[in-house]
Amino acid sequence: MIGVVAGSAAMYHAMTEMGYASESTFKGPIKLSAPPPGTSVLILGAGVAGMVAAMELRDAGYKVQLLEYNGRPGGRNWSLYGGDTYTELGGFTQKVGFDAGQYINPGPWRLPYHHQGILHYVNRLGVALEPFTQVNFNAYVHSTKAYGGKPQRYREIQADFHGHVAELLAKSTQQGALDQKVTKQDREILMAALKNWGALNGDYTYAKSIEASNRRGFEVDPGGGLDSVPIPSEPKALSEVLTSGLWASIGAGCNYEMQSSIFQPKGGMGMIGKAMGKELGPLIQYNCKVIDIKQDDKGVTATYIDSRSGGEKRTASADWCVCTIPASVLSQIPMNVGAPMKNAINQLPYQAALKVGLQFKRRFWEQDEQIYGGHTYTNQPNSIIGYPMWDYFSKGKGVLLGAYTFGQPAFIAAAKSPEDRIKDALEYGSKIHPQYMQEFEAGVAVAWHRVPWTLGCAGAWTDAAREVHYNNLCAMDGRIVLAGEHASRIPAWQEGAVTSSLDAISRLHKRVMNA
Amino acid sequence: MNNRLAVTTALLIAIAAPALADTAAPTPPPTTLSGRGGLFPMQGGEAIYKGVCQGCHMPDAKGATGAGMYPALTKNENLETAGYPVGVVVKGQKAMPPLGPYFTDAQVADVVNYVRSHFGNKYKDKVKPEDVKLMR
Numbered sequence: 145m146i147g148v149v150a151g152s153a154a155m156y157h158a159m160t161e162m163g164y165a166s167e168s169t170f171k172g173p174i175k176l177s178a179p180p181p182g183t184s185v186l187i188l189g190a191g192v193a194g195m196v197a198a199m200e201l202r203d204a205g206y207k208v209q210l211l212e213y214n215g216r217p218g219g220r221n222w223s224l225y226g227g228d229t230y231t232e233l234g235g236f237t238q239k240v241g242f243d244a245g246q247y248i249n250p251g252p253w254r255l256p257y258h259h260q261g262i263l264h265y266v267n268r269l270g271v272a273l274e275p276f277t278q279v280n281f282n283a284y285v286h287s288t289k290a291y292g293g294k295p296q297r298y299r300e301i302q303a304d305f306h307g308h309v310a311e312l313l314a315k316s317t318q319q320g321a322l323d324q325k326v327t328k329q330d331r332e333i334l335m336a337a338l339k340n341w342g343a344l345n346g347d348y349t350y351a352k353s354i355e356a357s358n359r360r361g362f363e364v365d366p367g368g369g370l371d372s373v374p375i376p377s378e379p380k381a382l383s384e385v386l387t388s389g390l391w392a393s394i395g396a397g398c399n400y401e402m403q404s405s406i407f408q409p410k411g412g413m414g415m416i417g418k419a420m421g422k423e424l425g426p427l428i429q430y431n432c433k434v435i436d437i438k439q440d441d442k443g444v445t446a447t448y449i450d451s452r453s454g455g456e457k458r459t460a461s462a463d464w465c466v467c468t469i470p471a472s473v474l475s476q477i478p479m480n481v482g483a484p485m486k487n488a489i490n491q492l493p494y495q496a497a498l499k500v501g502l503q504f505k506r507r508f509w510e511q512d513e514q515i516y517g518g519h520t521y522t523n524q525p526n527s528i529i530g531y532p533m534w535d536y537f538s539k540g541k542g543v544l545l546g547a548y549t550f551g552q553p554a555f556i557a558a559a560k561s562p563e564d565r566i567k568d569a570l571e572y573g574s575k576i577h578p579q580y581m582q583e584f585e586a587g588v589a590v591a592w593h594r595v596p597w598t599l600g601c602a603g604a605w606t607d608a609a610r611e612v613h614y615n616n617l618c619a620m621d622g623r624i625v626l627a628g629e630h631a632s633r634i635p636a637w638q639e640g641a642v643t644s645s646l647d648a649i650s651r652l653h654k655r656v657m658n659a
Numbered sequence: 660m661n662n663r664l665a666v667t668t669a670l671l672i673a674i675a676a677p678a679l680a681d682t683a684a685p686t687p688p689p690t691t692l693s694g695r696g697g698l699f700p701m702q703g704g705e706a707i708y709k710g711v712c713q714g715c716h717m718p719d720a721k722g723a724t725g726a727g728m729y730p731a732l733t734k735n736e737n738l739e740t741a742g743y744p745v746g747v748v749v750k751g752q753k754a755m756p757p758l759g760p761y762f763t764d765a766q767v768a769d770v771v772n773y774v775r776s777h778f779g780n781k782y783k784d785k786v787k788p789e790d791v792k793l794m795r
Contacts, residue, residue: 213726233717233723233725472727472753472754475727490752493751494756558714559709559711559714596725599715
């Protein structure tokens with residue numbers, strides 16, 4: 145059963161590595177020439193894609209109007225703060241019981257250094273950033289099936305896995321097993337490199353030593369003055385490390401999107417959406433539920449109603465339309481586009497995802513376990529515990545990300561009440577941090593299939609589906625062009641929304657100028 | 660769609676393979692939208708409905724409406740031909756994700772039979788696992 149454990153964690157990483165590892169195509173700020181006076185664009189959705197389109201088109205001289213379903217800007221760029229109320233589909237309402245200033249990001253939470261598109265807008269709008277710690281060597285890797293269910297420090301598993309593998313390779317090299325593949329000269333270099341990489345001893349063994357403890361930690365740390373002699377720790381046996389499956393969790397920081405440096409906005413990811421919304425001001429009309437989109441040879445008209453109260457139908461018209469409504473929702477809105485775009489919209493399922501935020505009375509992970517930021521990985525359905533990467537050493541309260549999971553466990557969580565999702569996250573987390581039950585105060589759980597305005601967390605493209613539908617989804621259809629993370633090759637990332645939006649408006653602008 | 664799912668399955672199993680290479684690994688989990696998961700553990704129509712389907716279709720099967728909607732399954736005439744709900748569960752449709760890879764044939768049959776005989780639906784004919792298999 146250990147494989148399931150290892151498999152789950154590794155598959156998460158593999159997934160992020162596979163689908164999410166495309167480089168951004170952002171090539172610096174976009175420069176659009178002035179369009180014919182009065183040219184108008186209707187933008188549907190005031191998420192990141194819609195608001196980037198609005199800022200750039202407005203700056204170029206277009207007349208811009210945005211319709212947004214929610215009563216706030218940002219879309220999935222969103223933070224839930226203490227005091228907020230969130231009602232999911234089915235009417236299940238949660239009042240976020242965190243203290244003022246405490247929050248979680250139910251959607252995106254990371255800004256990798258190479259996502260220069262979203263970072264450009266963050267800087268343009270003066271949103272303050274702070275570091276986001278992906279890998280914390282002192283956090284845990286955990287499996288209910290390994291080491292009696294006791295969490296292991298990341299650094300120990302990583303040092304021991306690398307050390308043992310280095311020793312095996314060194315022995316193979318010494319025994320001539322690699323002679324076919326490695327030249328005599330390279331062999332000497334390889335031996336030195338393995339010693340360096342794996343913290344091996346002079347005889348190329350990985351064993352209890354100062355060198356190994358400099359990676360995995362000491363039994364007794366070196367200190368000052370008398371009684372300061374360090375005592376090295378005992379590495380775990382190779383076979384143990386292998387069968388634990390925990391090696392599957394030590395590659396997290398190697399993925400392109402997880403490599404340092406990563407940033408987060410101070411005070412929550414939602415700060416970006418708020419700043420964009422403020423920048424656009426009255427151009428955004430909130431609480432508008434689009435129910436019909438029609439185009440003809442003169443322009444595009446969206447029909448909408450009040451998303452809270454329904455009421456009478458109203459319309460908004462423009463020469464062109466940038467539609468950023470998620471495909472899961474757009475597939476249900478009548479829109480006269482051709483079969484290729486329609487099929488593409490209809491053939492894009494949305495991922496299940498779950499995030500649970502848990503407020504505790506004190507920051508026991510810091511005070512008792514010296515874990516400052518970063519993540520613990522577990523084979524339990526909550527997958528991840530994320531430690532807050534702000535207010536370190538604060539004597540006050542703290543909010544953990546108590547679950548972040550996709551796929552099967554996220555579907556199951558969506559079928560539960562928010563209270564039960566929180567209860568589950570507490571149960572799983574307490575296997576790793578026994579302080580949980582004693583210190584817990586308040587929680588909030590967002591299961592993305594119940595989010596009223598997305599019906600899922602992000603477009604779930606497969607390579608096969610992309611081959612058939614992706615170009616048709618992105619291509620302009622008459623006067624309508626789609627944008628958003630779903631119309632990008634960086635799905636689920638805000639950079640996908642930004643680069644998709646810039647690409648869409650560039651093509652729209654070209655069409656305008658050639659008309 | 661069948662073809663697409665097959666390719667997806669192959670792709671995700673290929674990705675999962677290195678992670679599952681240790682000897683303790685069970686059969687690779689089936690395709691999931693996200694690459695994480697395995698079969699849903701619930702057995703029997705009611706348990707599956709409550710454990711999975713009600714996430715979107717809601718505990719009373721009346722569906723829900725936001726910017727988009729999840730259809731009600733109560734007194735739903737689309738359920739008359741059993742092949743239709745089987746196809747939607749297995750292959751997905753618009754906002755409904757393809758859940759075939761998370762379910763055995765028997766689980767799909769059980770949950771379709773449950774919905775077709777509850778929530779005001781009174782269809783007498785039963786779906787068999789073999790019928791589901793043909794849809795994959």
